[in-house]
Amino acid sequence: MMNVMRHLRVPNKSVQDVIVLLKDNDLLHNGMRIFPDSDGKHRLIPLSKSAPYDLPSYFTEFEEVIQQGKPDERANESWWAYLSRMIGEDIVREHGESWPANHEFIGDIMIVRINEEISSYKEEIALSKMASHPKVRMVMEDRGVQGELRIRDLYPIALRKDSEIITREISEEMCDTRVLVRESGKSILCDPRRAYFSTKLQTERLETLRLAKELRSMLARPLRVCDPFCGVGPALATLLGETDLVGRMLASDLNPDAVELLLDNLRRWDRRDYPTEAKKISRLHEDRIVGVADATKLHEDPSISGAWDLLLVNLPHRTVDLLPTLVPLLDRTGTSMIRGRAIAAESEIEDVNEAIRKALPPRLQGTPEPTLRIKREYSSTLRLCSFEAWIGPAP
Ligand SMILES: C[S@@+](CC[C@H](N)C(=O)[O-])C[C@H]1O[C@@H](n2cnc3c(N)ncnc32)[C@H](O)[C@@H]1O
Structure with a gap:
């Protein structure tokens, strides 16, 4: 054929x-x-x-x-084939859609969500996935993102050690989850058990890059970028990769572990010195403000408020509530932009659009109203969405 x-x-x-x-x-x-x-x-x-x-x-x-x-040809030897050999085709068929067809790679770690119905086959799932992906070092079960720091609860199911695969008594010391991930020509150091990171947001980051370039051509100068929920800094990796896009930059997060990883990343991406230890937010270079901070309090610092062209808001379950404390960070003497994500029930998206519009200053003339676009399912009813808002200068 x-x-x-x-x-x-x-x-x-x-x-x-x-x-x-x-x-x-x-x-x-x-x-x-x-x-x-x-x-x-x-x-x-x-x-x-x-x-x-x-x-x-x-x-x-x-x-x-x-x-x-x-x-x-290898596609035929998919993990399903290994799984069927291990537990029999009948059981595989019986649980149909419940098996985890998808997984996420963070470096050489594979992260899998496991449905309650098939949780007794965890070990077989991990062994089959490892057999069809020989470069995977560890398979971890994703039990969801938790708490204010949005850290995933990850549980090791199988670990490759020398030529063996261990599935029992995997101790903490064996589970090294600090990994380098390649994205857009940059290496991002992350540790999914200490700080939020998702490879699935790469498309989102490229869209942010496109919008940032539009804003730069409107302002005709490099941007002052504020990322107050920056995690280990992946959005900044993409922006810093573009010559003359980022002028001044603020990168902060509430999680000191995320900031520690961020500092390591910035040292490579920004080719300057950064300290190794995460400390309270401070000016580390004339044009770089970095450190641990509560984003909702940043506007109280007169050297930080009213100073930014592009504001990234990436705490999707709280975006709408937090906008009033974040808007004062924008420099309202010219055009600025907020790029954010939000979680909303599909049936309530219009209401959330309305709430976002109410919380924001008037939009730049000739630009569309900020409107949520659905990016993926978050749960059976909730959707993960993103938006951008072009803000006009204050009268
Ligand atoms: C969904 S993660 C996004 C991280 C990063 N922007 C990314 O794309 O990978 C949200 C981040 O917000 C941080 N965070 C939560 N509440 C915060 C607050 N009040 N102030 C600053 N950071 C906060 C969390 O620690 C987490 O790193």
């Missing part, structure tokens, strides 16, 4: 990023292989049959080629 199909021709150095983005957008063809182009400098990545004719804007920099596809 001829398998002539669409491929994205991507420079070798960008392949890992593009794979994550394609997966995130359900655009990667699962049964076909990624293979080197004849020039040795690019790879051809197969696009899913349902990929729209017009791909999202961040893929348009890559050439699309129609080419004979190569079936991925």
Whole structure:
């Protein structure tokens, strides 16, 4: 059978990023292989049959080629095949949709959500997933994000140690969860058991980059960027990667562990000295304010309030409540922007839109009303959404 199909021709150095983005957008063809182009400098990545004719804007920099596809023989040895061999096809069929078809990679850690109905098969799930992903060092169960610091409750199920896989008595010392993740050409140090981090927000970060560039061309100068819920700093990694986009920058978080990881990251991304220990927010360089802080109190500091062009608000379950304490951070003498995320019940999105509009100053003339766009399901009724608000100068 001829398998002539669409491929994205991507420079070798960008392949890992593009794979994550394609997966995130359900655009990667699962049964076909990624293979080197004849020039040795690019790879051809197969696009899913349902990929729209017009791909999202961040893929348009890559050439699309129609080419004979190569079936991925390994795809047949998926984790399902291993699982079926281990527990029998009947049990696999019996629990149908309950099995975790998806997982998330954070470095060499695989994170899986396990439905209550099949929780007695945790070990078999982990062993099957590891067999089909030989580079995974550890499989951890994701028991959800918890508390104000939004840290995931992760529980180790299986660990590769030398040539063995251990599933029992995995001690704390064995579970090193500090990992480097590659994204948009940058290495992000994170530790999902100490600070929030999600690879699934990469598309979101690229959208923020596009909006920031629009704001920069409007202001005709580098931006003063304020990220008061910055975690380990992934949104800043993307923005700092663009030449002359970030002028002044504030990066803070309530979680000292996140700030410690952020400082390590900034040392690499910003190519300057940063301390190793997380301390209360302070000016570490003339144009860099970094440290531990409660975002809702920042506006009380006169050297911080009224000083920023772009404000990132990434604490989605509290966005609407917190906006009144965050808006004073914007410099209202010119145009500014708030880029945020919010969780809302699908049936109440219009009400939340209204609440956001009420909490914000008047929008910049000629720009659309801030409006939530659904990004993914958060639970059966709740949706994770994002929005941007262009704010006009105060009269
Ligand atoms: C959903 S995470 C987002 C982290 C980061 N922006 C990212 O995209 O990976 C929210 C972050 O807000 C921090 N946080 C929660 N309440 C806060 C507060 N009152 N002030 C500052 N940071 C807070 C948490 O510690 C967490 O790192």
